[in-house]
Amino acid sequence: MQYDVETVQEYLDQIPEERKDSVQKLRKTVQDNLPKGFEEGIQYKMIGFYVPHSKYPDGYHCDPKEPLPFVSIASQKNFIALYHSGLYSFPDLYDWFVSEYPKHCKYKLDMGKSCVRFKRVDDIPYNLIGELCQKVTVDEWIERYENAIKKK
Numbered sequence: 001m002q003y004d005v006e007t008v009q010e011y012l013d014q015i016p017e018e019r020k021d022s023v024q025k026l027r028k029t030v031q032d033n034l035p036k037g038f039e040e041g042i043q044y045k046m047i048g049f050y051v052p053h054s055k056y057p058d059g060y061h062c063d064p065k066e067p068l069p070f071v072s073i074a075s076q077k078n079f080i081a082l083y084h085s086g087l088y089s090f091p092d093l094y095d096w097f098v099s100e101y102p103k104h105c106k107y108k109l110d111m112g113k114s115c116v117r118f119k120r121v122d123d124i125p126y127n128l129i130g131e132l133c134q135k136v137t138v139d140e141w142i143e144r145y146e147n148a149i150k151k152k
Contacts, residue, residue: 008040008047015075022080022121023047026073026129030082033130037138038070046074046083056142061149070141071133079110079117082129086136088114089144093135097128104128 003014008027015023027047031040039052043066051068053059060066072083087094101109104125110117118124136144 003045005042005045008042011042011047019075019080019121022118022124023073023075025126026080026082026124029126029130030071030073030133033133034071035134035137039067043067043069043072046072048072051138051142055138068142068145070136076117079119080121080124082116082118083114084116084132085114086132086141086144087111087116089141089148090136093132096135097132100128100131101125 003011005011005014012020012024012027030049034049037051037055038049040047040049042048043050048069049071050066051070053067056068058064058068060068070085072081074081074083087097098109098111104127105123107120107123110119
C-alpha cells in the first residue's frame with residue numbers, strides 16, 4: 001500500500017489501526033539504534049532513514065535529488081516491511097541476520113534481497129532489528145555504496 005504523504009506523522013496516521021503500534025515500535029527501534037548521521041523522513045512513499053545531502057551531496061544515483069537511502073519501513077497490503085540496504089550490500093551482515101533470525105522468531109524468515117516481511121505483527125523481532133541497525137555506520141554505508149556504484 002502506498003500512501004501519498006509528505007511527513008512521517010501523516011504516514012503513521014494512515015496506517016490501519018491494527019498495525020499502528022507495530023509500525024511505531026519498529027520505527028522507534030530503528031530510531032534508537034541507527035548510528036548518528038542518518039536522518040528520517042518520507043522517501044519513496046515510506047518511512048525512510050537515509051544519509052542526508054549535507055553528509056553525502058551526491059545523493060542516490062537513481063535520482064540524485066533523493067538522499068542516499070539506507071532503511072525503510074512500510075505498511076504493505078499483507079505485511080509490514082523493513083528494507084535494510086545493508087543486508088543486500090554486506091554479505092557478512094546478511095549471513096549474520098539469517099542465522100540469528102530463528103533465535104528471535106518462531107516463524108520462518110520471509111525475506112527478499114533487502115526486504116524483511118512481517119506478516120504476523122505480534123512476532124516482529126525488535127531486539128534483532130535493533131542489533132541489525134547498530135551494525136553499519138553512515139561512513140561505512142557511504143563507502144560500500146560508492147565502491148558498488150561508482151566503481152572507482
